[in-house]
Amino acid sequence: MTAELVVVLIMAAALFAIGIYGALSQTNLVMIMMGVELILAAALLNLVAFWRYLHPGAMAGQMFVLIVMTVMAVEMAVGFGIAVARFRARGSVEVEEARELGG
Amino acid sequence: MIADPGQILFLTFFGAAAVWFGVVVFRTRSMVRSAIALLFSQTAVGAMFLVMQAEFLGVLQIMMMASEMSIMAIFMVMFMMDPGGLGAMEMTHQKRLSLKAGGTGFVLALAVILLGGWGAAVQEVPEAAVQTAALGRELLGRSMFIFESAGLTILTAMIAATMVAIAPHGEDEA
Known part of the structure; x- marks a missing residue:
C-alpha cells in the first residue's frame, strides 16, 4: 500500500462528495456548474495520482488529464451559453423556474 | 518502498485546503465569495499536482482555473438576483437527498481506496x-x-x- 497515493485518493473522494452535494442541492445554474467543476477536479487528482505513483513512465496518464481539462472548459462554455439564453428568455437562471423543461 | 514524509505532509496540507475551500463554496451566501473559494480550491489541486512532480500540469491547472473562475465571478454578478448574499435568499433544494448522495459516494470511494490493493509506489519520476x-x-x-x-x-x-x-x-x- 502506498501512503501518498491513498492520501491523494481520499482528498479526491472528499472533493467528489462535496461536488455531488453541490450539484444536487443548488438551485442556481452557475452554482450547479461549480459542483460539476469540483467533481472534475477530483477526477483530475485521481488521474495525476495514478500516473505519478503507479505508472510515471506512461505519458498517456498526463494526456488524459489534458482531455479532462478540455471537458471542464467545454462544460463552462456550454453552461454559460445556456445560462445566457435562459436569462434572456426568463430573466433568471434558477433551475426551480425551469420545470417546463422536465419530460 | 518507504513513503516520503515531506510529500505526504504537503499533499495532506494542500488536499485539506482544497477540501476546505470546496466546502466554503457551498456554505457562503455571497456568490462572488463562492467563485473565489472555488478558485482557491482548484489552485490547491494545482499545488498538489506540483507536489506530485507533474510541473506542467500543475502550472496549467492554476493558470486555467484562475482565468476560468474570474469569468465565473463576472457571470455570477451578471446573473444573480443577489450576488452579495445580503438578502439571505434560500438557494438550495433537496438538501437531505444531496447530503445522502454525497455521503454515500464518499463512503463507497473510501471503501475502494482502503480495500483495493494498489501495489508498491514507484518513487522515481x-x-x-x-x-x-x-x-x-x-x-x-x-x-x-x-x-x-x-x-x-x-x-x-x-x-x-x-x-x-x-x-x-x-x-x-x-
Whole structure:
C-alpha cells in the first residue's frame, strides 16, 4: 500500500462528495456548474495520482488529464451559453423556474 | 518502498485546503465569495499536482482555473438576483437527498481506496523537461487522434455556446 497515493485518493473522494452535494442541492445554474467543476477536479487528482505513483513512465496518464481539462472548459462554455439564453428568455437562471423543461 | 514524509505532509496540507475551500463554496451566501473559494480550491489541486512532480500540469491547472473562475465571478454578478448574499435568499433544494448522495459516494470511494490493493509506489519520476517532451511526443504521436478530437470538441462547443447565447433576430428591439 502506498501512503501518498491513498492520501491523494481520499482528498479526491472528499472533493467528489462535496461536488455531488453541490450539484444536487443548488438551485442556481452557475452554482450547479461549480459542483460539476469540483467533481472534475477530483477526477483530475485521481488521474495525476495514478500516473505519478503507479505508472510515471506512461505519458498517456498526463494526456488524459489534458482531455479532462478540455471537458471542464467545454462544460463552462456550454453552461454559460445556456445560462445566457435562459436569462434572456426568463430573466433568471434558477433551475426551480425551469420545470417546463422536465419530460 | 518507504513513503516520503515531506510529500505526504504537503499533499495532506494542500488536499485539506482544497477540501476546505470546496466546502466554503457551498456554505457562503455571497456568490462572488463562492467563485473565489472555488478558485482557491482548484489552485490547491494545482499545488498538489506540483507536489506530485507533474510541473506542467500543475502550472496549467492554476493558470486555467484562475482565468476560468474570474469569468465565473463576472457571470455570477451578471446573473444573480443577489450576488452579495445580503438578502439571505434560500438557494438550495433537496438538501437531505444531496447530503445522502454525497455521503454515500464518499463512503463507497473510501471503501475502494482502503480495500483495493494498489501495489508498491514507484518513487522515481522523469524530470520536468523530460516529462514535457515525452508528453508532447505522446500527444502528437500515439494519442494524436484523441488530442485532435479534443480540439475539435472545443471548437464545436465554442460555436454552439455562441449560437445558443446570441439573441434571435429582432428580439432585442422588441
